[in-house]
Amino acid sequence: MYKELREQTHLVLTALAGGRRHGYALIKDVEGLSAGRVVLRAGSLYAMIERLVAEGLVVAAGEEIVEGRLRRYYALSDAGSEELRAASERMAVAARVALDRLGVASPRLVMRFRPETAVAW
């Protein structure tokens, strides 16, 4: 049984799937992943990190002092990877069904679309 993942949470976990990140790197990565649509505020980001750490999806991954600046890194835990994978697969199936019903021909998506998966969804 998986919980809902909000878009911002999904983007942060996706950013961490590319390796450990510190706060500012996460903000920039999420901005890039969403093509500039989602810009996290520092206040919101650290509240989210606090929650994700408490839920066991994200773990602290060391500290460094870079040019006199404290950098605290975060990484995906095993549970976080699993949560992100499951949520992303559900989204992919939903997207394929939607595109199929809209008659939008995306060669890559159409090739991957399997009706039996859609029935399960």
Next chain:
Amino acid sequence: MVSPLRRHCDLLLRAYPASYRHRRGPEIRETLLDVSQPGAAWPPLGESVAIVGAGVRRRVGLAADQPLGELAELVAGWYLLLAVTLAGSALLLGEWAPWVHGRLRPPYGFGPFATDGVPVYALAVLAGLAWSLRQRGLARATASAAFIVATAMVVMEHHVSFWGRPPLSFVIPLLACLAPCVLRPAVGERRRRPDDRLIAGLAVLSAMAVPVWLGLVDLYLAHKYRYAQFWTGRGPDFYRLVVASVARWVPTVGAAALLAAIVLVILGRRDIAVGVAAMMAPWLLLAVLVAGSLTAGSSLSGSTFSAIATAAPSAALVTAGFAALALWLMVKRVPQATTAVD
């Protein structure tokens, strides 16, 4: 030499509680420095507002991306605090005070108390006590019982009228303050048992059907009265009548809003229901204050007025603060809830 920007970041971070600042303050400050323009004295305005907002939320026990269940928990807690304030001062100052009891003649009164509102007040205080002991289920059951007893009280008064009941303009806001406790979605549960929700909904509906009906009767009487005497004079009585007409409707509006909230809960739109419940707060306060000012000159309800006058300042603070917070949270939630994956 500490730069002005760094100093201002530290100033903004003071919005957080000290323990949290100690734990996360340095990294939040570094991130704020990263997102600021080189040479700027302050972080960008949006970042500054977000930091203060996140700090204040943490101080009141809310995480910045609070799940709805926990928000409803906070709503229920605040309203219950208001209900206990109202019921507690009604019990101590309105119902029990010797100087109030001394004014009652033998056939009137409810034992040593002024009216038969006592069980409702007591149940409200007990619900608050159970809540503070973290007995959420017991608090909900007690608050539901208050609704049922209040309904029985109003119905009974139409047939057995010698006890005397507290004014509806006091009982309804009290019950409305208990409603979020009865209706809140349970935290940590995926879905409450349907029978549980049905029973809670029926209790609230039955309690609220009475004031809505009385409100309709009021409308009819006011309509008749207006055509008979309303335009004949414009002295103090005229304005008193106007205020009284408005005051009678305020609890009815509150009750209607609560009914709307219940319907939304039953339809599964708990997010909107929480917003409706939050927006009722100023109306409830207005109802209490207007009712208090109207009964001030009346010899019938002096005891209730003393209770209201005592409770009003604390009620005003709690209600206004909560309403602002809840509305802000609701407004802020909307753009975030863009993608939900089932």
